[in-house]
Amino acid sequence: MSILVVEDLAITFGGLIAVDGVNFLVEKNEIFAVIGPNGAGKTTLFNMVSGLYSPQRGRILLAGEDVTNLAPHELARRGLSRTFQNLQIFFRMTAIENVMVGRHLHEKRNVLSHLFTLPSVHRQNRETRGKAAELLALVGLTDVAERPAGALPYGALKRLEIARALATEPKVLLLDEPAAGCNPVETKEIDTVIKAIAAHGVTVVLVEHDMRLVMRISSRIHVLDRGRTLAEGKARDIRSNPAVIAAYLGGTGAQEAARAQS
Amino acid sequence: MARLLNNPFLLVIGLALVVAVLPLFLPSTFYVRVVALVFINALAVLGLNLLMGFAGQVSLGHAGFFGIGAYAVAVGPTHLGLPTWLALICGTALAALLALIVGRPILKLRGYYLAVATLGMGVLIAMVISNEAQITGGPNGMPVPRLVLFGWRAVGPQVWYWISGITLVIGVWIAINLIESPTGRAFRAIHDSETAARVLGVNVAHYKLTAFVLSAVYASVAGSYFVLFDGFVTPDTASFLRSIEFVVMAVLGGLGSIFGSIVGAAILVLLPQFLTVFHDYEHIVLGAIIIVFLIFLPAGIVPAASSLLGRRAA
Numbered sequence: 001m002s003i004l005v006v007e008d009l010a011i012t013f014g015g016l017i018a019v020d021g022v023n024f025l026v027e028k029n030e031i032f033a034v035i036g037p038n039g040a041g042k043t044t045l046f047n048m049v050s051g052l053y054s055p056q057r058g059r060i061l062l063a064g065e066d067v068t069n070l071a072p073h074e075l076a077r078r079g080l081s082r083t084f085q086n087l088q089i090f091f092r093m094t095a096i097e098n099v100m101v102g103r104h105l106h107e108k109r110n111v112l113s114h115l116f117t118l119p120s121v122h123r124q125n126r127e128t129r130g131k132a133a134e135l136l137a138l139v140g141l142t143d144v145a146e147r148p149a150g151a152l153p154y155g156a157l158k159r160l161e162i163a164r165a166l167a168t169e170p171k172v173l174l175l176d177e178p179a180a181g182c183n184p185v186e187t188k189e190i191d192t193v194i195k196a197i198a199a200h201g202v203t204v205v206l207v208e209h210d211m212r213l214v215m216r217i218s219s220r221i222h223v224l225d226r227g228r229t230l231a232e233g234k235a236r237d238i239r240s241n242p243a244v245i246a247a248y249l250g251g252t253g254a255q256e257a258a259r260a261q262s
Numbered sequence: 263m264a265r266l267l268n269n270p271f272l273l274v275i276g277l278a279l280v281v282a283v284l285p286l287f288l289p290s291t292f293y294v295r296v297v298a299l300v301f302i303n304a305l306a307v308l309g310l311n312l313l314m315g316f317a318g319q320v321s322l323g324h325a326g327f328f329g330i331g332a333y334a335v336a337v338g339p340t341h342l343g344l345p346t347w348l349a350l351i352c353g354t355a356l357a358a359l360l361a362l363i364v365g366r367p368i369l370k371l372r373g374y375y376l377a378v379a380t381l382g383m384g385v386l387i388a389m390v391i392s393n394e395a396q397i398t399g400g401p402n403g404m405p406v407p408r409l410v411l412f413g414w415r416a417v418g419p420q421v422w423y424w425i426s427g428i429t430l431v432i433g434v435w436i437a438i439n440l441i442e443s444p445t446g447r448a449f450r451a452i453h454d455s456e457t458a459a460r461v462l463g464v465n466v467a468h469y470k471l472t473a474f475v476l477s478a479v480y481a482s483v484a485g486s487y488f489v490l491f492d493g494f495v496t497p498d499t500a501s502f503l504r505s506i507e508f509v510v511m512a513v514l515g516g517l518g519s520i521f522g523s524i525v526g527a528a529i530l531v532l533l534p535q536f537l538t539v540f541h542d543y544e545h546i547v548l549g550a551i552i553i554v555f556l557i558f559l560p561a562g563i564v565p566a567a568s569s570l571l572g573r574r575a576a
Contacts (some may be wrong), residue, residue, distance in 0.1 A: 050461055054289030073286050088458035092518070102452045105463035107444040111472055114443035115436050121443055126445075161458075168463055 001064055003028045004080075004172050009048055009058035010227075018044045021058070021225040026172070031194065031204045033214045035238075037226035037248050042207040043085055045224070046176050049205075050082045051075045063171060077105055079171035083161040085180060085207070091150035095141055095160055098149050099132035102167025106131075122176040139193050155186035162193060166202070173197065175206040179213050182197050187213055215239065223248065270438040273521060277434055281427035285420075292503075295419035296535055301426035302487045304527035305433050307511040309480020310519065312437055314509070315517035316446065317473035318453030319369060320377045323384025327357040327478040329391055329500020331485030332406075336495045337397055339407040346409045351484045358475050358483035362509070365402040365474040369467065388500040399401050403496030406489045429487070430524070433480060437520055440476075449473055452520075481508075514555055516562025525564050 002025040009022045016129060019041040024074050026032045034042050047053040049060055051072040060068045062078055071080070081102075100231075109126060113121055136145050139159035144152055158178055165173055171206060178194065179187040191213055198204050208214050215235045223230040223238060225247040231238060238244055281301075288294050310324050334353020338344040368379040391398050398404060409416040416425065440446045448469045451459040457467050479506065489495040499503070507530060515526025533551065539546045559566040 052423050052457065052461070072457075072464045076461060081463075084458065088455040090454040090458065092454055093384035093447070093450055097447060097450075098326075099446050101459065101464070102462050104444060104448060109444055111440075111445050114440055114445045117439035117443065121439075124444070125442065164462065185355050 002026060002061075003063055004049070004205065005059075005061035006045075006049065007059040007061070009045065009055050009060065011044060011048060011053060011056050017227050018056075019048065019224075022224065022227070022229055024114055024222050024229070024232065026203060026205055028203055029201060030219045031198050031206070031217050033218035033221045034205065034207045034224060035209070035211075035221060036230070040224040040248075041227040042224055043176055044227075046082065046207060047099065048129060048175050050080065050174055072073065074164060076168050076170075078171070080174070081157075081165040081168040081170040081172075082174035083165050083176055087154075087157050089149045089157050089160065091148070094146050095149050095151055095152060095156075096129065096132050096136060096145040097165050098160055099135050099167050100128050102135075102164040103128045103131055105168060105190060132163075132167060135166055136244060138161075138166070138196060139163045140189065155182050155189070156232075158182060158186070158190065159193060162190075162197070166197065168259040172203045175204060175208075177207055177209060179208060179210045191217060264408070270442065270520075274431065274435045274438060277524070278431045281298075281431060285423065291419045294423050296531060298419055298423040298426050298491060299488075300524070300528045300531045301423070301430045301509065302484050302491065303508075303531055305426070305430050305487070307479045307508055307515070307523040307527045308432035308433050308437055309429075309477035309484075310508050311512045311515075311517065311523045312440065312449070312480070313473045313477035314512055315491040315519065315522075316441060316453060317449040317470060319470055319473060320373070320509075321474070321477065322377050322378040322502075322505050322509065323380035323382070323387070324477065324481045325480035325500050325502065325504035326384035326387035327361065328485035328488070328508075329387055329503060330360065330488040331482030331487075331498070332499040333391060333398055334482070334487045334496050335409075335490055336404050336406045340404065341397060346490065347411065348406060350409075350483070350490075353486055354479055354482045357478045361475045361478035362471065365471045366467075369470040369474060381505070384500070385502060385507050387513055388497055388502065392497045398497075399495075401497055403494060403498075406495050408493065409490050416490070419491075419494075422487070426491070429483065434520055434524075438557050445469065445472065446562055479549045510552060514552065514562060516564040516566070519562060519564040519568075522562050522564035525563070529563075 004026040006022060006024050009019055011019050022045060034045065036042055048055045051070055054069050059066060062080055065076055067078060090101060107124055133145060136142050139162055141156055141159060144156060162178065179190050182190060187210060191252055194204055194217055218235060220232065220234060221238045222232045223244050230246050231241045285294060285299060288297065306324065306328055310321065313319050313321055321501025331353045335346055335349045335355060338352060339346050366382050368376060371379050392401055448464045451464055452466055452469055460466055485499060489499060511526035511530045512523060514529055516522030533548055534544065537547050540547050
């Protein structure tokens with residue numbers, strides 16, 4: 001059974017058809033990439049799958065359950081979490097506190113016990129902090145755990161978002177351009193982190209422009225163009241697909257092409 | 263010092279010590295009275311700071327909850343024959359219930375829209391209080407029966423100094439507990455990014471409402487104390503101007519700073535007492551001081567002092 005099923009998903013903004021009838025299946029433990037030119041609808045697709053937008057048509061199944069139109073926090077409960085292309089960091093909290101928020105669903109949430117800090121709350125805070133520290137170690141941020149997130153460099157924040165999303169213990173993790181704006185060293189680190197996540201049994205779906213990263217780590221690639229599916233397959237098939245080259249790898253300008261081939 | 267400001271439990275103990283020792287240094291009952299007023303205001307501001315400074319949701323109507331607490335201890339004993347302590351609890355429950363009912367729809371709004379909606383709520387409460395003259399005495403207000411506990415009448419600045427001081431210490435302790443709990447982390451997460459909080463499983467609507475209800479409880483208890491201390495209540499307790507005062511206290515002391523709530527309340531209660539030397543220009547000077555503070559210390563007094571001390575220490 002596929003862990004994530006997207007069926008005929010569609011949404012329009014005003015007159016603009018952003019996503020128009022997209023279908024795909026993601027199998028358990030896959031690293032599944034969604035690529036396409038700017039404006040192809042990749043992030044919109046992610047926003048629908050993670051519950052931030054309500055699709056106008058189509059269905060989303062998570063582990064066989066229909067989760068279309070569920071609120072994001074309900075989806076998180078069912079095992080889906082994500083990161084953001086334009087960072088959504090809790091800037092006024094420390095790095096480790098950011099990850100601790102990700103443990104929210106695994107904590108007891110009785111406000112009265114929180115008001116009077118019963119011993120169980122202390123114990124739970126310690127457990128949460130310990131778990132968060134493990135995840136920071138996984139993404140290589142142990143040294144900056146107690147620093148305010150607002151003071152961390154961009155590449156670190158990208159990895160912090162991944163650690164935070166992992167803290168929810170997702171079955172499926174959506175990564176929206178995890179390497180965008182990162183230098184080659186940082187990209188390499190992200191690459192390692194994503195592989196480690198997949199090795200832990202988390203299914204990864206990512207949107208990414210860095211073709212070297214995508215080709216290296218993805219088990220399958222889904223190509224979008226103007227809200228529609230252009231192609232889907234393994235890295236080598238996508239690389240040599242004439243339609244993909246025309247629309248994305250070659251067709252949309254020298255910049256994209258250079259990044260894809262370098 | 264910076265570490266002291268950042269260590270939550272030292273803060274509670276430190277505050278308890280200050281409350282315990284301060285009366286020794288107060289030259290007259292006038293000052294005892296003023297400090298009791300600082301404590302009572304600080305209690306309301308503390309609640310508002312949980313909502314504004316931590317959960318990031320503005321309210322320009324908190325005097326409404328303050329007014330409900332105030333009138334509960336006036337109306338309850340006078341018209342319903344309730345003992346004052348029970349009236350205080352009923353008032354707090356009523357404020358919480360109203361916050362729960364009103365908060366659900368209006369907390370969907372953000373920024374300016376939420377500000378206007380809470381303002382409307384506050385004004386409505388004040389209007390109801392003014393218009394129900396048979397029960398509330400209307401614009402003239404009404405006397406508040408004294409608090410009697412086990413046959414002991416709570417009257418005078420000394421008594422209210424201790425009652426409000428001890429309650430403030432408890433209020434600070436509760437606020438600090440909350441902030442270092444999953445609920446507090448959810449509040450702070452919502453403040454910085456609602457979107458991220460949602461995808462991490464935080465039920466944003468639920469936690470905004472929790473913060474709103476909690477802040478209403480703080481305001482209501484403070485309102486009850488305020489008029490029990492005074493012995494008289496007028497619709498002024500629920501006025502829009504008072505809502506603004508609470509917000510100014512929270513911002514001046516430092517949004518997101520527990521200690522700042524007390525400092526903000528202290529400044530806004532104390533300054534007018536000392537500015538009386540300016541006679542007719544008192545309000546102008548007060549306004550000017552607030553503006554200067556906000557220009558030079560936009561984060562608020564306590565966060566600014568804390569980061570200054572932190573930098574020196576480092």
